Structures are given as structure tokens and as C-alpha cells.
Amino acid sequence: MTTPETTADALPEEVVAAVRGARRVLVLSGAGMSAESGVPTFRDAQTGLWEEFDPAQLATAEAWQEDPPFVWGWYAWRMHLVRGVDPNAGHRALAELGRLREVAISTQNVDDLHERAGSDVAAHVHGSLFALRCADCGVPYAQEVDLPSEPQERLTPPECPACGGHVRPGVVWFGEMLPEADVAATESAIDALEPGDVALVVGTSGIVFPAAGYPAMARAEGATVIEINPLETDISDMCHHVVRGTAAEVLPALVAAVRDADR
Known part of the structure; x- marks a missing residue:
């Protein structure tokens, strides 16, 4: 039964x-986790060069195959924007919590x-912008790449040193399978939960599966599920506790309270 909504x-x-009281804390984070850092959404990054395009048209394997320089230009600009923001107080609070609990x-x-x-991250279930790899042979690309400070409509992708193919961002595009290792790591972390442990669901809408099903899986393992989100979501009613506030508001207060109680 969900407790009445409370605020930060x-x-x-x-x-x-x-x-x-938890030995383990599983954090399931979504876009709201990074919103207060100013991370641009798909729409935010639709500057003049791309404003007439649906983001879905730029986030598919088909778009890449048709025009790699066009897609790479958009993602290189997006990587530049993301690199220009800093972790917020919520990110930093979770790093501190990692020093207090597992x-x-x-x-x-x-x-x-x-x-x-x-923080150490167990899984990026939708991939990572910066986990670059060859689109042809799949070999990771560890070299630094030039990120334009101004948007470029077309930009030649880096070349894979192993096969000469184009290097692509490590995000999961529409129609692609989620990374098996990251899904397995998430499910393993859920399986490790026991009664008394906690699952913090932070800034996720609870719409996209399989991530939307993870809170219910954690609850089935006996964990206490706590949602931190300023808005009601599709998973609010399956949580034991709901705190209406943003990650940067709630998490520092929560971790400080846990730290002080431990003393």
C-alpha cells in the first residue's frame, strides 16, 4: 500500500x-534524475539545423545507414551539450550514499x-552516449573525439582502427535490442534484494519497458520501493512510499538524514 504523498x-x-535499515539500495534512475543538471532532451538539441526533423528519424539504425555523417553530426553536438553540464546535488548525494550503504x-x-x-553504475539499460563503438564490427572505440562547439549538419564519424568502419554512439536506437549485459546486471541486482532492502525509483516516468517493470520486481523480492518524482507516474501506485520532489531536492536531504542517524 502506498503511503500518502509527501514532499522533500x-x-x-x-x-x-x-x-x-537497508543493507542494499538499488537505484533505478530516469531522465528526471539529470533534468536539473540541464541535460538537453531530444527536443532541446533540435537547434536550427535539425529542427524540422523528428528525433526518432535521427535515432534509428536506418537513419545511420542512410547518412552516417548527418546522424553523427547531431550526436556529436549532443555529446558536446552533455559534457557542458555538471552532476547535480542528487547525483552527488547518491555517490555519498554509496559510501554509506551497498x-x-x-x-x-x-x-x-x-x-x-x-558513483559506480551497474547498468546503462539504454546505453551511453560516450560508449563509442564501431557500427560494423562492434569493437569499442576508446580514443577521444572532436565535439563541435557549434552544431554541424554533417560531420564525418571517426574511423574504426580495427576494420575501418564508422564509429557510432553507444546509445540504444529505436528498434534495437537493449544491451544484454546491462539488463542482466539490473536483474541480478534485483535478485540480490532481500526484505529490508530498498529500491529508490528516481525521475522515471514508468512508461518504457523493461525498466517500468523493475520496481514491481524489486517489491516482489521484499524490498521497500520508494519513488522520488515531482509528478505522479504509472508506477506510483506500486511503491510503498512516494516523495513528491526532484532528485536534487530530495536525495541530499535523505542521505543527510541517513548519515546523521548513523552517527
Whole structure:
């Protein structure tokens, strides 16, 4: 049964007690986790050069095959925008929580803000902008790439040193399978949960599967499921506790309360 909605200004004792009493904390994060850092959405990155295109037209294997320089130009600009923002207080709070409890993070976000804040990420279920790989042979590409400070309509992708193919971003495009290793890592983290452990569901709409099913899976393992989101979502009614606030508002207060209670 979900408790009545509460806000970051009135963080319920039950939420603090649940996290304090947990041995493991699973964090399931979505786009709202990074919103306060100013991470651009698809639409935000639709500057003049691409404003007439549906983002879905730029995020498919078919678009890539048809015109790699056009798609790479858009993603290189997006990578530049993401690199220009910093982790917010919510990201930093989770990094601190990782020093207080055993924390596993599974994120739908393709940015690297959790890592830049100091957290280890168990899974990027939708891939990562910066996990570059060859589109032909799949070999990871570890070299630095030039990211334009101004949008470029067409930009030649880097060349794979192994086969000479074009290097692509590591995001999961529409119609592609999710990365098996990341899905398996998430499910393993869920399976490791026990009664008394906690699943924090932060900034996710609960619409996209399989991620939308993870809170119910965590609850089935006996974990206390806590949603942190300023808006009601499709998974609100399956959570034990709901805190209406943003990640940057709620998580620092929650982690500070746990830290102080541990002393």
C-alpha cells in the first residue's frame, strides 16, 4: 500500500528509516534524475539545423545507414551539450550514499553524470552516449573525439582502427535490442534484494519497458520501493512510499538524514 504523498520539505521518518535499515539500495534512475543538471532532451538539441526533423528519424539504425555523417553530426553536438553540464546535488548525494550503504545504480540515462559524481553504475539499460563503438564490427572505440562547439549538419564519424568502419554512439536506437549485459546486471541486482532492502525509483516516468517493470520486481523480492518524482507516474501506485520532489531536492536531504542517524 502506498503511503500518502509527501514532499522533500517533509521527508517522512518511514523513508529515512527504510534507507537507514537497508543493507542494499538499488537505484533505478530516469531522465528526471539529470533534468536539473540541464541535460538537453531530444527536443532541446533540435537547434536550427535539425529542427524540422523528428528525433526518432535521427535515432534509428536506418537513419545511420542512410547518412552516417548527418546522424553523427547531431550526436556529436549532443555529446558536446552533455559534457557542458555538471552532476547535480542528487547525483552527488547518491555517490555519498554509496559510501554509506551497498548501492547499485541502473539508469535509463545515456549521460555519464552518475559516474562523474563518483558513483559506480551497474547498468546503462539504454546505453551511453560516450560508449563509442564501431557500427560494423562492434569493437569499442576508446580514443577521444572532436565535439563541435557549434552544431554541424554533417560531420564525418571517426574511423574504426580495427576494420575501418564508422564509429557510432553507444546509445540504444529505436528498434534495437537493449544491451544484454546491462539488463542482466539490473536483474541480478534485483535478485540480490532481500526484505529490508530498498529500491529508490528516481525521475522515471514508468512508461518504457523493461525498466517500468523493475520496481514491481524489486517489491516482489521484499524490498521497500520508494519513488522520488515531482509528478505522479504509472508506477506510483506500486511503491510503498512516494516523495513528491526532484532528485536534487530530495536525495541530499535523505542521505543527510541517513548519515546523521548513523552517527
